[in-house]
Amino acid sequence: MTDPNFIIALPGYDATNATPEQSVIHAPETEILKMIDSGSFTQSILGVPGFGYYAQVTKSHRGKGKNLVIAQVDGKDIPFSYNDESGDAVYMTIVDKGVMFTFSGGTESNRTVNVRYRVFSTLLV
């Protein structure tokens, strides 16, 4: 049996010979990411004199294990460190059926950040 082909080409390209780069869908050669969950929250990074700031927030999701997650803080790709004197940074750790965000900052830190994450069906391990 011949493998099925299902190709939708981008405007200007012929589906009979379009490459994956020239296609919206190019199956079965390629697949697209399947987004299965998402979430968002805000977090304050408020430094304490002598201690700075450190916090972890874990969010569970609908994935089956350690799923691919991308996330952004204030629109910027996580992991992200603010290139200013505060030392503020946000990291993301993939955990089983969830994702953990780590926030850190200096003693003078004082900002509230918006985090949004997208979870995909792809398992990393």
Added chain:
Amino acid sequence: MGDFEVKLVQPGYDVKGAPDLNTIFTNRTNPLKTQRDILYGTKTVTIGPASSSVNTEYKVTDHNLGYFPVFFIYNVSYSLNYDYVDFEDNHHTGTITDTDIQRRNGPEFNVDKKSLYFNFNWAGEAGDLLGGTFTFFYMVFRQRVDEKVSYPVEAGGRSEPIFNDVQDFRIEMTKKGIDVANAEADDYLFSSAYPTLSVTKIESPGNWGSVTHGLGYIPFVLTYFYDPGTGRIHSASNGYGIGDITINSSAVSVSYNDMFPSNVVWFVILRDYI
């Protein structure tokens, strides 16, 4: 030709004007596409001793696409063996391990037109490191980083994606050998049940500057840079290899960075928002 459109949206939405995140695909956008076992998977990279490991390059995988592709990379685990004598003549040996799975987006991850690389920089004294391993999850997409493209902005603007595995009507195709009746999310090549990531624009501001996107909301943006010194595209993070990144509802900007004045920034702007 421009009047013709193929469009698949999530249940409950009208194809005419469905918001971006509820549009599974349309021939007016370009989803990020990858290939299991060829363009994504896990790979363990063996690191040599420090004498040959300071700023040493290791290949994560060959992609063989013939262009600089968009990629993601995650650290799955690492194990590094050390052996050193401190200033008080105390001898230390051991292994540093870490099993935290974390997204990585630093310049140490980079691509040429054939392979994906990891540049390892041992911060200790030369000779301290006996070697070890890094295990990465990598995902390479059939999408060039360094080619200007732009797709028309759909009507409808932003919305929350919906997630519902049980839907009365779906259009979907499973991976080879998997019965569509028993498939789960990761078994599909595509499915109308699940939103995806699509490119809305790829453009370079040059070494620094702004790129407008016209989405009306703050989008997800993947940032890379071309380093003329290495001849490669590197994954960028704020201030590392490029200047500070600013994203608003109309444009993406990067400031001048006098430490890396020659690096050319590329923004991959996705049709998704924060």
